[in-house]
Amino acid sequence: MTPKGRTRRPAAALAVLAVLASTALIGGCGIRSTQVPVDAGPAPSRVPCEVSGGSVTPQAQQQGVPVRVYLVCASQLESVDRTAEIPEQKATGSRLRFAQALLDQLIEAPSDPEQEAGFATYVRGPLVLSGAREGDPAGTLRLSRQPEDLPASALAQIVCTFAESVAAATDGSVLLGGPGKYAPRGYQCSAGTKERPEEAVPTLGALPSPTASGAGSGPGSGASPASS
Numbered sequence: 001m002t003p004k005g006r007t008r009r010p011a012a013a014l015a016v017l018a019v020l021a022s023t024a025l026i027g028g029c030g031i032r033s034t035q036v037p038v039d040a041g042p043a044p045s046r047v048p049c050e051v052s053g054g055s056v057t058p059q060a061q062q063q064g065v066p067v068r069v070y071l072v073c074a075s076q077l078e079s080v081d082r083t084a085e086i087p088e089q090k091a092t093g094s095r096l097r098f099a100q101a102l103l104d105q106l107i108e109a110p111s112d113p114e115q116e117a118g119f120a121t122y123v124r125g126p127l128v129l130s131g132a133r134e135g136d137p138a139g140t141l142r143l144s145r146q147p148e149d150l151p152a153s154a155l156a157q158i159v160c161t162f163a164e165s166v167a168a169a170t171d172g173s174v175l176l177g178g179p180g181k182y183a184p185r186g187y188q189c190s191a192g193t194k195e196r197p198e199e200a201v202p203t204l205g206a207l208p209s210p211t212a213s214g215a216g217s218g219p220g221s222g223a224s225p226a227s228s
Contacts, residue, residue, distance in 0.1 A: 048117050048118065049073040049074055049076075049078045049117060049118050049119070050117055051080060051111075051113045051114055051117050051119070052113065052117075064083035064084050064085050064086060065083065065084055065086060066081060066082070066083055066084075067081075067082055067083065067084045067101065067102060067105060067165070068080070068081055068082075068161070068164065068165075069082060069102060069105045069106055069157075069161045070106075070156075070157050070160040070161045070194075071106075071110060071114070071119040071120060071121050071157065072119070072120050072121065072122060072153055072157065072197060073117065073118045073119045073120070074118060075196075075197075075198070076194060076195055076196075076197065077156060077157065077160055077193070077194040077195075077197050078119070080114060080119060082105050084098075084101035084102065084104070084105055085101070085104075086098065086101040095166050095167060096129060096130075096131050096141070098165065098166055098167060099129055099141055099162060099165070099166075099167035100128070100129045102161050102162065102165060102167060103123070103127060103128075103129060103158065105161075106121055106123040106154075106157055106158060106161060107121070107123050107124065107125040107127060108121075109121070121154075121157065122151050122153040122154040122157060123150075123154045123157055123158060124154070126144065127143060127144055127145060128143070128144040129141050129142065129143060129144075130142045130144075133177075136175075136177065136183075136184055137169075137175055137184065137186075137207045138169075139168075139169035139170065139175050140175040140176070140177055140184045141162070141167065141174075141175065141176055141177070142176070142177040142178060142179065142184065143176060143177070143178055143179070144178075144179055145178060145179070146178030146179070146180065146182065147176045147177070147178060147185065147187075148178075148185075149178075152197065152198050152199060152200060152201070153197040153198050155187070155201050156189075156193050156194075156197035156198075156201050157197065158174075158176075159174045159176075159187040159188070159189050159193070159201050160189035160193060160194060162174045163187075163188070163189040164189070169186070172188075173186045173187060173188050173204055174186070174187045174188070174189070175187075175207065183207075184207065185203050185204070185207070186203060186204030186207050187201050187202065187203055187204070188201070188202045188203070188204065189201075190202050
């Protein structure tokens with residue numbers, strides 16, 4: 001005769017196995033939060049690089065002209081529309097005055113809407129322009145600091161802003177010199193410059209011929225170089 005204790009153990013073991021099996025089956029139908037990735041929505045988008053409603057400064061609307069300057073946004077150059085504080089009749093008659101107005105806009109800190117859109121400027125003042133000197137190619141503009149001493153992004157901002165305005169030379173290049181005796185250089189605003197402003201700005205292989213009679217024949221000439 002088999003003892004009663006021995007007949008109960010297999011039954012108890014089978015009951016335990018049944019419970020474990022049912023638990024595993026139920027658990028398999030659930031969601032394991034520690035292993036299944038959770039959809040947290042789309043990844044954060046980059047800064048918009050677009051100012052809603054424009055960035056015209058109210059104080060410049062009465063006696064200013066619309067201009068376009070290049071600022072840095074998302075590590076690239078992006079254009080921004082502004083109004084330069086210069087009477088329109090004077091802006092159209094003086095290339096040097098207009099170029100200085102553009103430079104002043106680049107030096108000016110971005111407005112609150114521009115900052116919210118991700119814009120910044122690397123051009124720092126004081127920075128003043130003067131006209132061509134004797135022996136300079138026609139259309140030369142001289143900065144109060146040597147162009148190659150500026151941060152690469154700042155020079156890229158200046159070159160691309162000037163290149164798309166009356167400050168450019170007849171071939172679309174930008175002829176810039178500094179306060180010293182160094183010869184000016186011709187700079188170009190390429191697609192690569194806008195995409196990678198932190199790299200060196202492309203220069204021309206050969207500059208145009210010098211002015212026939214020196215500084216006296218260049219637009220906006222005759223101004224003495226400013227010192228930093």
